[in-house]
Amino acid sequence: MCADTPDYKDSLNLPKTDFPMRAGLPQREPGWLARWEEIGIYDRLREKPGRTPFVLHDGPPYANGHLHIGHALNKTIKDMIVRSHQMMGFDARYVPGWDCHGLPIEWKIEEQYRAKGLNKDEIDIVAFRQECRAFAAGWVDIQREEFKRLGVTGNWADPYLTMDYHAEAVIADEFMKLLMNGTLYQGSKPVMWSPVEKTALAEAEVEYHDHTSHTIWVKFQPIAGLEGAVVIWTTTPWTIPQNRAVAYGEGIAYGLYEVVAADEKALAQVGEKLILAQSLADSVATAAKAELKLIRDVAASEFAGVQLAHPFRGIEGGAGEWDFDVPMLPGDHVTDDAGTGFVHTAPSHGDEDYQLGLKFGIPMTYNVMEDSSYRADLPVFGANARADQEKPVLRVIDPDGKEGGANVEVLRTLARVGGLIAKGKLKHSYPHSWRSKARVIYRNTPQWFAAIDRAMDDGMGTYGDTIRQRALTSIEELVAFTPATGRNRLHAMIQNRPDWVLSRQRAWGVPLTCFVKVDAKPTDADFLLRNDTLNARIKDAFEVDGADVWYQDGFKAQMLEGIANPDDYRQIFDVLDVWFDSGSTHAFVLRDRADGVPDQIADVYLEGTDQHRGWFHSSLLQGSATIGRAPYKNVVTHGFTLDEKGMKMSKSLGNTIVPQAVIDQYGADILRLWVAQADYMSDQRIGPEILKGTADSYRRLRNTMRYILGALDGYTDAEAVAPADMPALERWVLHRLAELDQQVRAGYAAFDFQTVFQAVFNFATVDLSAYYFDIRKDALYCDGATLTRRAARTVMDALFQRLTTWLAPVLVFTMEEVWLERFPEGSVHLVDFPATPGDWLDEALAAKWATIRQVRRTVTGALEIERQAKTIGASLEAAPEVYVTPETAALIGDLDFADICITSDIAIKTSAAPEGAFRIADVADTAVVFAMAAGEKCGRCWKILPDVGTHSHPGTCARCDAALSEKGL
Structure with a gap:
């Protein structure tokens, strides 16, 4: 290049975008959350007509403390399922919920009492219950904001709470169904008992x-x-x-x-x-x-x-x-x-x-x-x-x-x-x-049980006449398990379990709404008062005033008026096992809400592996008793969170990871990416070094999206090129997109986020950043309105549309940022995965391109040796000779192979390669002999070509001369 060659830098089509390299997620994510709330994204998605409902039913966490990393893992997986199914065309509803009754909350109030020197037993029970209710309500509000900060979408304005009056009424009604169908009985048998908490415990506790x-x-x-x-x-x-x-x-x-x-x-x-x-x-x-x-x-x-x-x-x-x-x-x-x-x-x-x-x-x-x-x-x-x-x-x-x-x-x-x-x-x-x-003991106490082997004549015998039969048939025939090992685990638990202990000797919960005859034995036919009118009264009272009315003076007489003599019956004051509460949610959430499903059967229940003996288990038993089958179609299980060494997290060990601390340092998207990168079906490891690696993966992906945005600066549909008219390289990229479209949809449908993310990430960083972008950078920067440049930008638009939507369920904030860079009035979360034409798939082209990439790899290896020897500084200084078979030469023949290899020129030969030619062991029948490019260096594109300096624009090649003329320069 001559010293007096003009500087053509400003004439290049360099990428332009305001999308920053540094994400600044901790500072910027709250702004996107506020925007989503302002435009009401969740409600707007519900307005899309003609969609098949898809319901992931939320297993309720306890409202009794700040979120831990297990909560973050759980809610993020759920969110990815909901978002991905929405973008695959479903009406994917998500109603978050909380478990508000039971010992975890009651225990917290008792701790406060003990700290003040108070005795719980001396406090009015309704007043005590109201303190429990207020405590739970406070933590619901705190946890709700913490879940939202993770980017979790859902009906946060109207969640379900097991302590809502309607929920308490339905839980009582579900219990009374056991009373009426004959499965409820009082027995005296040994149960696991906590002497410290003075109550029976279920296996799940x-x-x-x-x-x-x-x-x-x-x-x-x-x-x-x-x-x-x-x-x-x-x-x-x-x-x-x-x-x-x-x-x-x-x-x-x-x-x-x-x-x-x-x-x-x-x-x-x-x-x-x-x-x-x-x-x-x-x-x-x-x-x-x-x-x-x-x-x-x-x-x-x-x-x-x-x-x-x-x-x-x-x-x-x-x-x-x-x-x-x-x-x-x-x-x-x-x-x-x-x-x-x-x-x-x-x-x-x-x-x-x-x-x-x-x-x-x-x-x-x-x-x-x-x-x-x-x-x-x-x-x-x-x-x-x-x-x-x-x-x-x-x-x-x-x-x-x-x-x-x-x-x-x-x-x-x-x-x-x-x-x-x-x-x-x-x-x-x-x-x-x-x-x-504290340790528990086995202790014989009078408790209330659901008999799981007692035949029920309730008209719901399609899958069996007993709770156990219906549960086992559901597991065997009606429910899919992810991973598949969950089926055997839950099956064994149901097959071998004893009757369900329903009663707890506590204060905060839904009482066992039944009355027993004072002078009768539990084995007597008239021991339990069974009356439909009485049951309806109790439910109606709970709907109006909640379960606290059970403890008010005169309630028994009010309920039994006209039905039985109150003096003949004793009111039961035990409360229901909290697992019965959460096991009943399919009734008051799936059945009774407008955003539920009439048949009470959710598409997905997802929780940790411990819930095979917890929520999966109790929901299965409860559903089998009251609707005749499992209340779910899919059971998805995730593992536990461990530290980087594989140890269980413990405050005493100082190895806990607090979600908010990760968000403050990196942003919620990094936490979500950690979930997507791991096999959540096994135990998860997390720690500072793992998060650093996650952040590095994020940066690489962010750079890919930034490059696409820059390359699309000023792009309009008028520039688009039909696939049939595109160069082979662009058609190969479309083929890869069609392949990925199938993988992404299949992966999301199978709740397999690791496979989805790895496929998209490898495509973005290997096929695109390290290959396609590298090759087409020259045409994008230096070409005029050529077919190659227009085709490349058309493909960039296709890449943008798919990568942003495919990754939106995982990187909810970042993909929103990418989307808004082009469409500032919209939201990526309001669109579906774009349809990908089936004719983009071209297996013959893919096979051809696999061979081409192997030949290119050999050329790149030969040039790297020369670069290390400082023979050349850049690959554009080379014009190598490439020796291939005639068949391979025919594949390469219609390509500008110098562009593919990023050299100024290249010679394809089918003769025998000279001795000493460069080869790669695993690439057969390909050899390279290095040669320097002949000619002068173009002052605009830096290719070394014989025609440089022979055109109207000084120091340019023919391609750049034409591009400058096109720009009117």
């Missing part, structure tokens, strides 16, 4: 942590029929006073053993005889610090009809409490995997024990009170018997959640009466309340 328990080996002496003592092993010494039987396994090989030696401090006595499972005798000997000798085999049949003496039989001060015979009973649950081969059976404190007791008519005990203390009049262990002690009350678990004195006192008493042969400690997984974090 329990989490398992390691705990070190006392272990004891206890002798039960035979009254007659056996030569030695039967030895049991247990990790719950506190249940020994409640023992009523000893179970054995009919298939286990037992033996009679004699203690032939023992350590000085051993509890076992030399000469005594013990009966044990033979496979466990060695472990018992080790625990007892004794040597055992097998005297003879003992067949399980020898235990039939044998009666044993309770270890506390005849104990001083026992008042005959334990002077009954303890039967030996066969039990299918008895194994010789651990222990002794015999199972101590306390029917009030374990489900298997309870079932065995039912089978053989073994009586229940009521020795353990709601705070896990022994009943005061229990001999030896009750407070009355221990009145002279410093701590007369023995509890299994103290009010602070720590170990009480019951285990140790029972252990000491067993040792004193000679019933103990060994003791120890065992670390094992043990159930804890997920709210108080």
